Amino acid sequence: MPYDxxxxxxxxxxxxxxxxxxxxxxxxxxxxxxxxxDSNFGYEPDPAGAAEFLQSLEVRFFRxxxxxxxxxxxxxxxxxxxxxxxxxxxxxxxxxxPGRQLNGSCVAWGAMHAVWIAEAIEWKLGNRSEPPVMPSxxxxxxxxxxxxxxxxxxxxRPVGGWSDGSTGYAAAKWLRDWGVIYRRDYGDGxxxxxYSKDVERLWGAYGNGGEGDGGRFDKVAAETPxxxxxxxxxxxxxxxxxxxxxxxxxxxxxxxxxxxxxxxFCQASGTWMHQMCIAGIRFxxxxxxxxxxxGALIVNSWGDYVHGGKWPADQPDGTFWAERETVERILSxxxxxxxxxxxxxxxxxxxxxxxxxxx
Numbered sequence: 001m002p003y004d005x006x007x008x009x010x011x012x013x014x015x016x017x018x019x020x021x022x023x024x025x026x027x028x029x030x031x032x033x034x035x036x037x038d039s040n041f042g043y044e045p046d047p048a049g050a051a052e053f054l055q056s057l058e059v060r061f062f063r064x065x066x067x068x069x070x071x072x073x074x075x076x077x078x079x080x081x082x083x084x085x086x087x088x089x090x091x092x093x094x095x096x097x098p099g100r101q102l103n104g105s106c107v108a109w110g111a112m113h114a115v116w117i118a119e120a121i122e123w124k125l126g127n128r129s130e131p132p133v134m135p136s137x138x139x140x141x142x143x144x145x146x147x148x149x150x151x152x153x154x155x156x157r158p159v160g161g162w163s164d165g166s167t168g169y170a171a172a173k174w175l176r177d178w179g180v181i182y183r184r185d186y187g188d189g190x191x192x193x194x195y196s197k198d199v200e201r202l203w204g205a206y207g208n209g210g211e212g213d214g215g216r217f218d219k220v221a222a223e224t225p226x227x228x229x230x231x232x233x234x235x236x237x238x239x240x241x242x243x244x245x246x247x248x249x250x251x252x253x254x255x256x257x258x259x260x261x262x263x264x265f266c267q268a269s270g271t272w273m274h275q276m277c278i279a280g281i282r283f284x285x286x287x288x289x290x291x292x293x294x295g296a297l298i299v300n301s302w303g304d305y306v307h308g309g310k311w312p313a314d315q316p317d318g319t320f321w322a323e324r325e326t327v328e329r330i331l332s333x334x335x336x337x338x339x340x341x342x343x344x345x346x347x348x349x350x351x352x353x354x355x356x357x358x359x
Contacts, residue, residue, distance in 0.1 A: 008195040010107045011229070012216060015096075016151075016262075018194050020209060024039070026190060027054050030189045032059060032308070033287060033358070034105050035180050038166040039102060039103050039108070039150055040101065040103025040104075040274075040276075040302055041104055041108055041164075041165075041272060041273045041274050042101075042105055042106045042164045042165040042166065042273070042275075043102070043165065043168070043251045043252070043253075043273040043274050043275050043335075044108055044165040044166065044273070045167070045251075045253065045273070045333075046167050046169075046335075047354070048052070049167060049169060049170075050167065050168070050169045050334050050335045051191055051334070053169040053170075053172070053173055054169075054318055054334075056072070057228060057231075058228065058358065060230060060231055061230055061232075061233060061237065061248075062229050062231070062232050062233075062237040062338050062344060063234075063235065063236070063237050063240070063242060064230075064232045065228070065230045065289050065338075065343075065344040066221055066241075066244065066344040066346065068238060068345055068346040068347050069173070069240040069241070069243075069244045069344065069345060069346040069347075070236065070237070070240045072235075072344075072346045073239050073240040073243050073244070074243065075156070075239065075283040075286070076243060076283070076286075077281065077282045077286050078242050078243045078281050078349070079279075079297070079312070079314075080117055080121065080242065080245065080247055080279045080280055080320070081096065081117065081279045081280060081297065081299070081315075081316055082140075082170060082314070083117065083120040083121045083123075083124045083245075084116060084117045084120040085314070086120070086124065087116075087120035087123055087131035087132055090131040090133075090192075091131040091133065095304075095316075096316055097316055097317050097318055098113070098299055098300055098301055098316065098317070098318035098319065099195060099223045099303065099304070100107045100152035100301065100302055100303030100305075101137070101301045101302070102195075102197035102200075102240075103141070103164055103197050103201050103204070104163075104164025104165050105164065105200055105204065105355065106139055106143045106216060106275045106276070106301055107138075107140075107141070107165075107166040107167060107168060107170070107171045107251065107273050107275045108137040108138075108140035108141035108144065108166070108171060108200070109230055109275070109276075109301035110168070110171075110249045110251065110275035110276045110277045110299075110301065111140050111144075111168075111171040111172070111175060111249055111275070111277075111339065112134070112135045112136075112137045112278075113142055113247070113279070113299045114247040114248065114249045114277045114339055115135050115175065115180055115226060115300070115339060116132060116134055116135055117247040117277070117279050117299075118226075118245075118246065118339070118340050119341070121245045122159065122341070122342065122351075123244075123276055124210075125347070125349075126280035127298070132182075133182040133183055133184060134182065134183045135181065135182055135183070136177050136180075136181045136182060136183055136192045136202060137183075137193075137195065137202040137207075138173065138179075138192060138196065138199045138203045139181035139192075139203065139208050139217065139221060139240035140171055140174060140181075140207070141200050141203060142160070142203030142204050142205075142206065142207045143171075143174035143175075143178055143203045143208040143218075143221065144166040144167070144170035144171040144173070144174045144205065145160035145161075145165075145166050145170070145175075145204050145205075145207070146159055146160045146204075146206065146207030146208070147174060147178060147207050147208055148170045148171070148173040148174040148177065148219065148256070151169060151207070153207025153208065153209070153213065153215070153218075154208060157256065158205030158206050158211075159207065160204050160206065160207065160322055161203045162201070162205055163203060164204075165273075167251065167335060168206075168249055168250075168251030168275050168335035168336065168337060169335055170250070170336040171249070171275075172198075172229045172270060172339055173229075174208075174224040175225070176225065176226055176227060176228075176292055176339070177225070178208070178221040178222055178225065179217055179221040179222050179223065179224045179226060180221060180225075180226065181208065181217060181220060182223045182224075183286070186217075186220070186353055188240070188256050190209075190217075192323060196354065199249070207224075208221060226339050226340060226341050226343070227341065228338075228340045228341070228343055228344055228358070229337055229338070229339050229340075230337065230338050230344065231334045231336065231337060232248045232334070232337065232338050233331055233334070233336070233340075234331060235294075235324060235327065235328050235331070236329070237331075238278065238281070238296065238327065239281060239332065241338045241344075241348075242278065242279075242280065242281040242355065243281065243294070243349070244344070244345070244346050244349070245347050245349050246338045246340055246344060247261075247277055247278060247279050247338070248276070248277070248278045248336055248337065248338050249275060249276075249277055249278075249336060249338075249339065250257070250273075250275065250298070250327075250330050250331070250336045251274070251275035251308045251333075251335040251336065252272075252274070252306065252329075252330040252333045252335065252336075253271050253272065253273055254268060254271075254272060254326060255268070255269055255270035255271045255272035255274075255328050255335075256268060256269055256270075256272070256320065256322065257264075257269045258305065258306050258307070259306065259307060260306055260307065260308030260309050260310065260320050260321075261291075261307045261309055262289075262290050262291075262308075262309035262311075263289035263290055263291055263309060263311045263321065264289070264308070264309050264311040264319075264320060264321045265291075265293075265295060265320065265322065266306060266308075266321070266322065266332070267323075267347050268322070268323070268326040268329075274300040275335075276298050276299060276300050276301070277298070277299045277318075278296045278297065278298055278299075278327070279297050279298075279299050280296065280297030281295070281296050281297070282283070282294065282295050282311075282321070284290070284299070285331070288311060288312070290309040293320040293321050293323060293324070294323070295322055295327070296301045296321065296322055297315070297319055297320075297321055298319060298320055298321070299316070299318070299319050300318055300319065301318075301341040302318065303318055304317040304318050305318065306318065306319075306320055306342050316327055321356060351357060
């Protein structure tokens with residue numbers, strides 16, 4: 001019969017292969033979400049791009065943006081997550097816990113946590129009338145992959161592609177040059193109140209707002225820009241930033257264990273192509289914990305994936321402390337940023353239970 005001929009079979013096989021390839025190209029999901037899978041990562045190191053972005057900044061480093069903070073910073077245990085916890089209780093009626101990314105969108109999650117914490121701090125300082133709404137990771141992810149990279153969004157084909165990933169500096173650039181979209185219902189079928197892995201992937205392909213947006217959500221983001229962005233390169237800069245109330249995004253290849261020790265620390269281990277956020281700092285001279293040491297509190301985006309001890313007792317699930325030497329190694333990789341809507345400067349925050357003095 002004709003369909004038994006080799007040529008016919010090859011033609012049918014070619015058609016099937018083509019259809020399968022097209023299905024893969026347009027599929028919104030390509031990766032799983034288990035711990036340790038690619039969907040938990042997504043940072044793509046780009047030293048040349050980070051250096052170029054750094055050169056574009058009018059003020060490049062935290063030490064230059066806030067010399068008063070560098071001069072006045074003291075080694076005082078500082079826990080910025082407490083401000084976000086208060087904001088979550090006031091806004092949503094429940095305490096803060098890190099969410100769980102379901103795409104390789106860690107860059108967006110690390111930046112989202114930094115912005116959310118920074119806005120909670122402004123609220124606690126009395127500079128905002130209401131507790132902040134959680135920022136949308138879908139927007140930061142799409143903006144960092146498309147608009148911030150100079151690609152024209154809203155095309156007929158995805159310009160960010162369907163593969164996962166972005167860079168720390170691209171998220172910082174998006175937030176500086178455009179701004180923040182929040183978890184709200186914007187109408188016309190765009191309800192961002194609940195995290196959506198599908199929307200996050202679609203916006204990661206087509207840019208902020210998704211396919212056919214026509215620039216609508218770029219204009220919305222521009223209403224709340226984070227104009228102040230500087231690199232954080234050293235431990236001294238990190239100390240000045242955190243103790244002045246400015247969280248810091250950290251993108252690197254440094255991995256960690258999954259178990260916290262009795263003091264809440266995870267040890268450096270393996271490779272994570274990952275962005276997270278620093279939201280606290282502690283010093284061995286203050287004697288906190290069973291084995292006092294310098295460290296930074298890292299907020300991750302894998303839900304309650306890590307188990308073990310905590311210090312202090314209200315350390316949020318899904319966070320861990322990292323030792324100073326490890327944090328310095330991360331900062332040296334050159335894609336770590338303080339991002340804020342207000343000017344960087346020294347702020348005496350010790351009046352507001354932000355510190356580890358009540359354990």
